[in-house]
Ligand code: HPA
């Protein structure tokens with residue numbers, strides 16, 4: 217397919233984004249603006265020099281910069297501006313539903329209140345619902361390099377805002393921080409009514425995916441790239457329809473795979489896994505939803521049916537009501553039916 221034709225097709229697909237860290241959507245331009253108004257000095261003297269530092273050999277090298285960038289976020293307005301900028305951007309890419317992660321501990325550990333963080337993020341999400349017609353869910357993610365006790369404190373802080381938060385996740389440094397470390401806090405989170413997801417099998421082994429399913433009882437796996445090495449796991453994912461929220465540009469940038477041509481998403485679709493495509497940390501990895509779809513489709517030579525399946529899978533994997541999912545899925549089908557051959 218011609219690149220411009222493929223881009224046009226992808227642009228027009230109504231899309232759902234289910235794996236997005238709001239702190240990872242922090243574009244350098246906005247980071248400099250917020251740093252200036254908060255009187256915070258950044259390590260880099262220009263946007264160009266900051267962008268040049270975005271060159272990672274692994275997850276940890278990225279996380280080190282990601283946490284530094286987040287330090288300029290202090291006031292509710294900062295969290296609002298961050299979230300609003302992301303929502304405007306994805307609106308321009310025909311994203312109609314988002315399920316957004318935020319990392320409260322990245323901020324509360326610096327003395328920023330949980331209320332400040334969530335008010336800023338939530339108000340932007342509400343505004344996008346009203347003005348951009350984007351529906352949303354909000355997922356609070358525990359940092360796995362910290363202790364389970366710390367996660368429990370975060371759970372406690374979240375309770376006054378429970379009606380705004382749909383689920384909890386698990387992110388940050390995967391190796392050496394297995395899901396089993398968080399069994400109790402996940403169980404407690406479920407008891408408070410939160411849905412459960414976890415990053416697993418991004419850099420970590422298949423075992424971590426099993427643990428996320430069996431011990432944490434998650435309903436969705438974030439990444440899960442490593443599952444194909446384990447036939448029993450593939451069967452489990454397929455039989456239970458467990459979605460994998462994949463992030464192809466992230467995988468290339470963090471050297472989870474060597475090149476996009478090695479991405480497992482097409483094989484996963486072939487095996488009947490509910491695989492979906494998202495952007496993870498778009499400001500750091502060079503692309504939002506359309507760019508993730510495009511680079512993947514180009515490298516793997518995906519056809520229209522595969523693109524349609526990916527878009528449908530994302531709505532299936534979402535936490536929208538059955539009725540709303542069906543509405544979006546029929547819009548995706550209609551869109552592909554109206555495309556010229
Ligand atoms: O890709 C990721 N993996 C783990 N933790 C993260 N926190 C932000 N992005 C990521």
Ligand SMILES: [Zn+2]
Nearest residue numbers: 387415438496
């Ligand atoms: Zn992620």
